[in-house]
Amino acid sequence: MPPPSVEDRPSHDTISIIYPSDFKIIVTRNYLYSKDRTYKKATFNVDYATLINSTQFFRGWLDRNRFSMKPKNVLELDGSNIVTFEIILRKLHNTLEQMSVGAVSLADIWDLPYLCQTCHVDCKELTQWFKTWCAHQKDKVEPGKELSYYHEVLIPSCVYNDAEIFAQSTRAVVYQNTGHITARIPNEYRKPLAAPLMRHLNAARDRLCEIVHQELSGRITHILQRPLSPCCERTVFELLRELQRIQAWPYDNCFTNHGIDELLNRLAHFDADRMHKYIDPATNSQFNCVMCSMDWKTIVESTATRVAGYFDGLCLDCALRTDENPPPGGQYDKKDYWDCLESHDRYDRKCRIQHGEPSWYFSFMGEQRELQATPAHGVGLPYRLSNQC
Ligand SMILES: [Zn+2]
Ligand SMILES: [Zn+2]
Ligand SMILES: [Zn+2]
Structure with a gap:
């Protein structure tokens, strides 16, 4: 017809x-x-x-x-x-x-940069307008559906050069996604930067899981590595039982099916008073060795606080500085990126958003072997991307 x-x-x-x-x-x-x-x-x-x-x-x-x-x-x-x-x-x-x-629909948001290119209009001059569009979209989102909004704006925020929304959406996806993170790109578009971005977001997510293991399972290992007192069996058992009660244990199950934020929500219900203490039958009173006297409430709380504050999202400026195929007008300024290591103070110098070392680390878009060659740096050493790629 x-x-x-x-x-x-x-x-x-x-x-x-x-x-x-x-x-x-x-x-x-x-x-x-x-x-x-x-x-x-x-x-x-x-x-x-x-x-x-x-x-x-x-x-x-x-x-x-x-x-x-x-x-x-x-x-x-x-x-x-x-x-x-x-x-x-x-x-x-x-x-x-x-x-x-x-x-303006999401499809229009994907279309616009291509028309900009045709018409010789710089898409980066639409950053403020894009921000307004995002605010409007976010207002429409039903409570509990925020994650799909963040998935939608993640790649566009990079295209429209909005460092703030890029950081927000990458952080939200890392903390809220259940399981492996994949890019949401309409079929008709190809974005070569999507694959490295997703790899880095998944690496950041794995790093958060690793912190939980280090901090919580690490304590159990400590107990098991020492000469055991009669109290220790009970402590290990009661700790796992309480974590199981709040559905935080096993952690991997929680990461895969519910995401990092949900694990943190669950850890907030941890109640150290529910861990039954060992009673020494000889004296009929409580007995705890040094390891078992640890303040489990504080340990769990500080683990959750550390995980929640660890990743500020990806930094578009750090990413652009190390992108070896910079977009027109962008510049590859690796030196500026690595300089942070010498000064040891801030990792967000000359960046539009404030962020710590992990964001700096995971925003590296250059060649992987450069990261491998880096000397180990400071406390809170971020997970090596090279392990993931
Ligand atoms: Zn003990
Ligand atoms: Zn039994
Ligand atoms: Zn930065």
Whole structure:
């Protein structure tokens, strides 16, 4: 069946990009591109002088139009996406804030950078607008469904150069995802940076699991490695029993099926008073060796606090500094990245977000062997990415 003609399916909007206007652009959305299999047409009222002074792309376009036989104040073209075209025109006319971000879908957010490229508009100038769009999306999210929002904005926040949302979404995914983290990218797009990003997020997540093991299971190992007193069997058993009661044990089960945040929620219910003490039959009173006298409540709490505060999300600036295939305009500044090790003070110098060493470490996008060659650094040594890759 042939596609319906434009006349049969009239769906024509007039959109005032600026007022007064002395030029019209009529965009017809191509039948092939439209998901609902309808034509859609829009007339944009624009300012000729603004467009001709905007980018090389629009200048060339308007120039070609001048020499055509068509009316001089109208330009007709086929477009794939009317919404993203409106965003570009408004950006150039400085009227973007007059357009509701509610009309922009996630698909449009993925489309826009490609149209930006075609029209020679720098996508990085849309960072603030992207932030507004994200805030609107987040408001719509039902309580408990935040994770899917973070998955949706993770790669786009990188494309739109929004360091803040990139850090928020990468952190949220690491702490909230159940099981292995994978990228959410629509089929029609390819993002080469997605694979290393996901690898690093999974490495960060594994590192958090490892901290829990080190801090909690490590104590049990300590007890078992010493000459055992009669109290020790009871302590080990009672600790595991209490962790089992709050469904934190076995940890791996919890990581895989419920995520890090949920494990931390469960650990908050840990009650050391429920651990039965060993009673020495000779004296009929409590007896605990040094190891068994440890303050388990504080140990569990400080483990949870350490895990919760460990990872501030990935840092877009650290990532860009070490990206060996930097985006146009970006620069590869490895020296700046490694300099942090010498100064030993802050790992977020010259970064837009505040972060600690783990974020710095996991944001490294350069070659893996460079990381392997690094001398061991400081307390809280982050997990080596090389173990994962
Ligand atoms: Zn003991
Ligand atoms: Zn038994
Ligand atoms: Zn940074």
